[in-house]
Each structure stands twice: as structure tokens, then as C-alpha cells.
Amino acid sequence: MSLQNKIVHLSCRRFVCNSGALHKSASSEARTVLAVGDETTQQSLVENIQMKSLKEMPGPSAVGNLVEFFFRDGFSRIHEIQMEHSQKYGKIFKSRFGPQLVVSIAGRDLVAEVLRSEGVAPQRGNMESWQEYRNLRGRSTGLISAEGEDWLKMRSVLRQLIMRPKDVAQFSDDVNSVVVDMIKRVETLRSQQPDGLTVLNINDLFFKYAMEGMAAILYEDRLGCLENEIPQKSQDYITALHLMFSSFKMTMYAGAIPKWLRPIIPRPWEEFCSSWDGLFSFSQIHVDKRLEEIKEQMSKGEEVKGGLLTHMLVTREMNLEEIYANMTEMLLAGVDTTSFTLSWATYLLARNPKVQQQIYEEIIRTLGHGTVPTADDVPNLPLVRGLVKETLRLFPVLPGNGRVTQDDLVIGGYFIPKGTQLALCHYSTSLDEENFPGAEGFHPERWIRKDATDRVDNFGSIPFGYGIRSCIGRRIAELEMHLALTQLIQRYQICPDAPTAYKPPVH
Secondary structure, X not given: OOXXXXXXXXXXXXXXXXXXXXXXXXXXXOOOEEEEOOHHHHHHHHHHOOOEOHHHOOOOOHHHHHHHHHHOOHHHOHHHHHHHXXXXXXXXXXXXXXXXXXXXXXXXXXHHHHHHOOOOOOEEOOOHHHHHHHHHHOOOOOOOOOOHHHHHHHHHHHHHHHOOHHHHHHHHHHHHHHHHHHHHHHHHHHHOOOOOOEEEOHHHHHHHHHHHHHHHHHOOOOOOOOOOOOOHHHHHHHHHHHHHHHOHHHHHHHHHOOHHHOOOOOHHHHHHHHHHHHHHHHHHHXXXXXXXXXXXXXXXXXXXXXXXXXXXXXXXXXXXXXXHHHHHHHHHHHHHHHHHHHHHHHHHHHHOHHHHHHHHHHHHHHHOOOOOOOHHHHHHOHHHHHHHHHHHHHOOOOOOEEEEOOOEEEEOOEEEOOOOEEEEOHHHHHOOOOOOOOOOOOOHHHHOOOOOOOOOOHHHOXXXXXXXXXXXXXXXXXXXXXXXXXXXXHHEOOOOOOHHHOOOOOO
């Protein structure tokens, strides 16, 4: 889902953005998942359950997929294709991407069954291109790309530092210092426009905010991304990061194009490797810088204090290459999630002034006009939390999540062999009317529980994943989004770039 550069007007309580329309929804149906054990168990199940093979599973033809994705730019429209295929083929269907066979699951209940049946170390979708790059360059995997025992070890180290709300709350001051700089940048950008209200390209603004915020937490350092003159090293990293995000299609091509075709079609793999080179290089510079500072402190007999990176470098529960990899992958994932969601959230607020008014009143009622919010205030701002959840429901950062089956399974009546790649279609489930009545509408209040029976089924919208393999940086990303949105709504009225489109609410 592409969010183009925005024109934003900001006055006292004014902030304007623009984008495309929301997408259509699909229907859902319940399926069942049964774990299949040894051959005896399999035979018993075959006798008692009428199972079908993958050959009998519906789905687009290999040729049709080839044309759709490689000649009609389908990698830029994965969310739309997901909806079309789920409507046409049902809640379970197969697709082929080059040499890769993928079984797509587009039903909430079936997604829930798959995720609930996972073992202690679930395997993500096919990430062979990530692993191949790391082998080529002699790099370690990080928490996103690692599997098995390596993944379990890394997660056990990181989960105690950044997964619990109380652990992430300590980063409030760091994040708020970045929010202050973002607000200053907003004022600078407004002053550069004739009307004194417009901010051009809010995507870029939020991208730099997210990068600065993640770096402040991960590297314990500021990069200067929100300054008028960005340091060259930071600019180089921004360029590499933009290349990685803009070449998401290239990443897909890199994994789908057979290796023997690379000499003929070299660009996808070359750009994929080039962007990773830039990201790893930047992380290594900042990790090494902090390491030298720690060594100097220790040589002087000084007490070493710090945050996440300092803890990892002092305890050495991971080796240095693993630290480089995890810093790189967490920054990559965090920047994308935060910036993307903030852009869509401001779009939705601009298009729904009554909702914006309600959230503004909640913030003023809870904090007043001048109080700077902290992590401790967020639980008292349910509509702000609902705003983030509803934005991620309508515009998830990724339209799906991947898994590779670690056992033979029976899914929806089909026998799925061990080692099959699954695509869990969160985009279609999040726009399903059965899961979310009024699914195409923007209703942050739907996430506020009024009693024990009034709740939203989390498996309908799980943008951060589920269970032990859920996004480890979720709490950090949410903190950055909650604090930024609260202060923006406190200070500005967010409006479309055509101020005459509607009469703004009065505060």
C-alpha cells in the first residue's frame, strides 16, 4: 500500500494530509487445523477425515501469477491481489511465486488455529534471500532472520529488555526529546510555506522521526535526522533505508528469481545486497562507537551506565556480530512500522474530524494543554491507543505474515506437508465484516472494551504477529506512536490539504 508524499497544513490545532481511498473487504468462514503426527496417526486421520491434496486446492495458475507479479507490478499491489484471490478462491488457496509454493490462509479462525498450534520456535516465511546475503558477507542473523536455537537464544536476551511495558516505559524521556525536535521541525517547515500552515511530505517527516527515535533507543545516540542540516553519515543511512523500503519489490524478486537467472536479471539481487550493505555499515559504526566509549570508561574505573546497547555490550550474552545484526534488523523494522502508521493515522484523522475532536477532548481532559505525556499516561488515553490499533487494522504495515509448517497439518480439509510455506492474510481478515462490523469505516472506539463480552477478536487484526514469534519491538513502536500522536493532536488540528473540503471542528 503506497502512501504518497503529503501536503500538510498546520496551524494552532491544524495538520493536513491526503491519500488514496480505503480498500474493499472480504467475507470469512471457519476452518479447522489438526496436527498430524506419525504415519499411523496420518493413516487414521485419512480414514476418518475426508482430506484433499494440495493438487486439489484452488488458486491462480503459475502462469497467471507470473504475469500478475512480474509484468503487472503485482508486488506493489499484494494487498489488493490478496483480497481478490480470497474472494475468488476462498479462505485457503495456493499460489506459486517462481520456485516457491505458498498456501494462503485468509480466514480469521483458521489463522488462529495455525498460530495456536505453533511450537516453541516457529519458523517464519521463506527468508532464503536474507540468509544468502548474510552467508555471502559473513554476517550473523538477527532476531527477524534467525531460526531455531539461534532465534531462541536471541529472543531470550532481548525479551527481558524491550518486551514488557514497564521495561519500555523507561524510554519515555528519550522518545519525548525526539518528539520535541519533530515539533520544532514542523514549525520550521510551516514557516517555509507562503500560508504558514503547510508541511510538504509528511512521509519524510515521520520517517526521520521514527529513525531518530529508534536510534535514540537502540544506539543510545542522536543522529540529527530532524535538523536542517543532516550529518552525512545519517544521510547515507537514510538513503540506504529508503532503498531497502522502496525496493521491497526487489526483495520479493530477489527471492523469487532463480539464481541461474541473476546474470541475466542482476538488478534485484544487486540492489538487495547494496541496501543491506549500507544498513549493516551504519549499525556497525554506532555499535563500535558505543563500545569504545564503554572501554574508555572501564579503563578509567568509571561506572558504566546505559540502555539496551550498553547492556548487550557489557554482558556479551550475544557476540559482536549478533549485536550488529540485531541492531540493524530492529532499526529497519521499527522505522518502517512507526513512520508508515503515523502517516496513515494523520490521514485518517484529517478525513474524520469528529473522531479527531473526540480524541482531542480525551487528551485535554486527561492531560490538559501543556502536559507532556509519558508512558504512564498512555493507559489513560484509550482513544489514542484505539487510533493506533484502528490505523493498523485498516492499513497494516505488511498485508500478511509468513510461516513454514514444522509438522504435517490438515488445514481446512487439505493435507499440508511439513515444510510448506504459509501466508497468513491479515489484510483480508482485518477488512472482513464478520470480524469487524463496518470494516471499511474508521472507528477507534471499537477497541475500547465496555464489559467482558464486548471485545475485538485479536486474530482478526494482528499487525505485530502473535505468540512467541510476535514482533519484539512492538512496545517501542507503540510508545513512539502514542507519544507523537498525543502531542500532535494536542497542538495541531489535522486537516486535508484542501481546507475548504469541510468546516474544521471548533475547540
